[in-house]
Amino acid sequence: MNKLEYSYCELPSAFYSKVKPLKFKGASTFLFNETLAKKLHISEDFIPSLLDSPSEALTEIISPFAQGYAGHQFGHFTMLGDGRALVLGEVVTNTQRFDLQLKGSGPTPYSRRGDGRATLKAMTREYIISEAMEALHIPTSRSLAVLSTGESVFRTVPEPGAVLARVMKSHIRVGTFEYARYFLDVEALQSLLSYAIDRLYPSCKNANNPALEFIKSVAKTQFELVADWMRVGFIHGVMNTDNTAISGESFDYGPCAFMNQYDPNTVFSSIDTQGRYAFANQGAIIQWNLIRLTEALLPLIDPSEAQALAIAKSFIQGFEHEWHRIYQHMMAQKIGFTEADQETERLVHSLLKLMEEHGTDYTNTFAGLCHSIPIALSPWEHAAFMEWKKEWNSYAKSKEITLEERKQLMSTRNPVIIPRNHLVESILSEVEYWGKDTSYSTRFNEALAIWNNPYRYDESLIPWMTPPTAEANQAHQTYCGT
Numbered sequence: 001m002n003k004l005e006y007s008y009c010e011l012p013s014a015f016y017s018k019v020k021p022l023k024f025k026g027a028s029t030f031l032f033n034e035t036l037a038k039k040l041h042i043s044e045d046f047i048p049s050l051l052d053s054p055s056e057a058l059t060e061i062i063s064p065f066a067q068g069y070a071g072h073q074f075g076h077f078t079m080l081g082d083g084r085a086l087v088l089g090e091v092v093t094n095t096q097r098f099d100l101q102l103k104g105s106g107p108t109p110y111s112r113r114g115d116g117r118a119t120l121k122a123m124t125r126e127y128i129i130s131e132a133m134e135a136l137h138i139p140t141s142r143s144l145a146v147l148s149t150g151e152s153v154f155r156t157v158p159e160p161g162a163v164l165a166r167v168m169k170s171h172i173r174v175g176t177f178e179y180a181r182y183f184l185d186v187e188a189l190q191s192l193l194s195y196a197i198d199r200l201y202p203s204c205k206n207a208n209n210p211a212l213e214f215i216k217s218v219a220k221t222q223f224e225l226v227a228d229w230m231r232v233g234f235i236h237g238v239m240n241t242d243n244t245a246i247s248g249e250s251f252d253y254g255p256c257a258f259m260n261q262y263d264p265n266t267v268f269s270s271i272d273t274q275g276r277y278a279f280a281n282q283g284a285i286i287q288w289n290l291i292r293l294t295e296a297l298l299p300l301i302d303p304s305e306a307q308a309l310a311i312a313k314s315f316i317q318g319f320e321h322e323w324h325r326i327y328q329h330m331m332a333q334k335i336g337f338t339e340a341d342q343e344t345e346r347l348v349h350s351l352l353k354l355m356e357e358h359g360t361d362y363t364n365t366f367a368g369l370c371h372s373i374p375i376a377l378s379p380w381e382h383a384a385f386m387e388w389k390k391e392w393n394s395y396a397k398s399k400e401i402t403l404e405e406r407k408q409l410m411s412t413r414n415p416v417i418i419p420r421n422h423l424v425e426s427i428l429s430e431v432e433y434w435g436k437d438t439s440y441s442t443r444f445n446e447a448l449a450i451w452n453n454p455y456r457y458d459e460s461l462i463p464w465m466t467p468p469t470a471e472a473n474q475a476h477q478t479y480c481g482t
């Protein structure tokens with residue numbers, strides 16, 4: 001393995017706290033992502049041996065740290081920080097610098113009243129979802145391994161404990177900038193901005209106004225990310241500013257889920273009682289989060305407060321238009337057009353309305369436009385949908401776009417397979433038995449292979465495409481958590 005680096009620790013020391021992972025005697029690998037490990041040159045025994053009995057030589061070269069940050073949680077500002085995570089170090093490949101992070105490895109100075117631990121079920125869920133997101137071609141943190149700690153973690157009942165090793169281009173969040181602005185000074189804020197630009201957006205360095213250019217770049221990657229979530233029916237569930245990564249990667253898969261039946265107001269997280277982070281609200285929320293980033297960077301936009309405010313105000317007015325453009329572009333492609341225009345917007349709007357009225361399955365409705373899936377799963381033989389299809393075909397004809405061309409594009413934008421909650425939950429309910437009976441881990445490996453190949457269709461996939469009954473879907477919404 002290459003030596004771990006610590007470029008983040010060149011920032012002022014208030015940005016992090018050095019902290020060691022707890023020792024877990026008997027820690028063992030539960031899941032291991034060989035492909036990712038190869039890419040990063042990390043061996044399978046590295047993390048288990050670090051948790052179980054690290055050698056002196058290893059302890060000497062590793063200097064882990066927990067990151068300090070703040071954030072708006074459900075609209076309320078608060079001081080946070082890695083309460084149960086730490087960055088082991090940075091892995092540098094030929095093309096990219098990554099954070100290698102452990103989650104669930106014990107308390108840190110930011111733990112507040114938390115125990116610093118994680119459960120095997122929740123970390124396995126994060127492993128499944130993050131790897132499925134990668135296969136769906138959505139920027140995401142990656143899961144390298146789940147380690148079983150051998151200890152019990154108390155939630156509502158005692159549960160097996162685990163540590164997740166995850167990898168991300170950077171864990172800097174909107175909340176890291178809020179922390180610098182409201183708890184540190186302008187010099188600290190400037191050093192964080194320079195660091196984030198160097199590491200993630202180097203082209204902003206020579207702009208007339210680097211702070212503004214940086215916000216513009218972050219907005220673009222975040223709008224593309226959230227549009228991508230909506231492309232596959234994904235609901236993050238906790239889009240707090242501390243969970244919005246500057247790198248534009250999705251991460252912190254807590255009470256997230258993929259929508260079955262189309263309803264723009266779908267919420268899965270039981271803590272989101274107001275529906276703040278509902279499916280169709282995600283575009284408005286990401287704009288809200290980026291306004292918090294802009295506020296945090298005001299002193300670096302212009303030294304005069306009045307001038308900075310004036311610039312920022314007119315700048316953030318562009319967010320709505322930019323979001324609309326990116327979202328409509330994505331939706332136009334979902335119905336087979338490379339570019340959006342007024343007519344694709346109208347077609348998308350009327351299709352979504354139909355889907356909502358008829359309560360059709362989000363994934364299968366779009367999959368049914370590009371593959372011959374069984375009519376039991378797809379609404380396309382229904383009169384209202386056939387009527388829509390006529391309009392869709394006649395517009396494509398006027399643009400001289402063939403059905404084949406549309407299908408080709410659509411089959412790269414519309415997944416056939418998403419990790420449906422009822423199936424994920426069914427697999428997770430068996431997690432504790434894996435070590436005891438290989439048939440359970442075989443079932444898991446089969447599921448992972450299916451979820452990691454989401455754009456292909458054949459008949460054998462029908463059980464994986466079938467949505468749960470309405471009651472099962474409803475039940476899931478109330479208990480899905482971390």
Ligand code: AMP
Pocket residue numbers: 080081082083084085110111112113114115116117118238242243252254
């Ligand atoms: P999340 O909603 O998972 O992003 O977590 C919000 C904050 O709570 C972060 O600062 C976490 O580090 C912290 N946190 C969550 N669970 C725990 C835990 N079991 N122990 C300590 N801190 C935690």
Ligand code: MG
Pocket residue numbers: 242243252
């Ligand atoms: Mg978080």
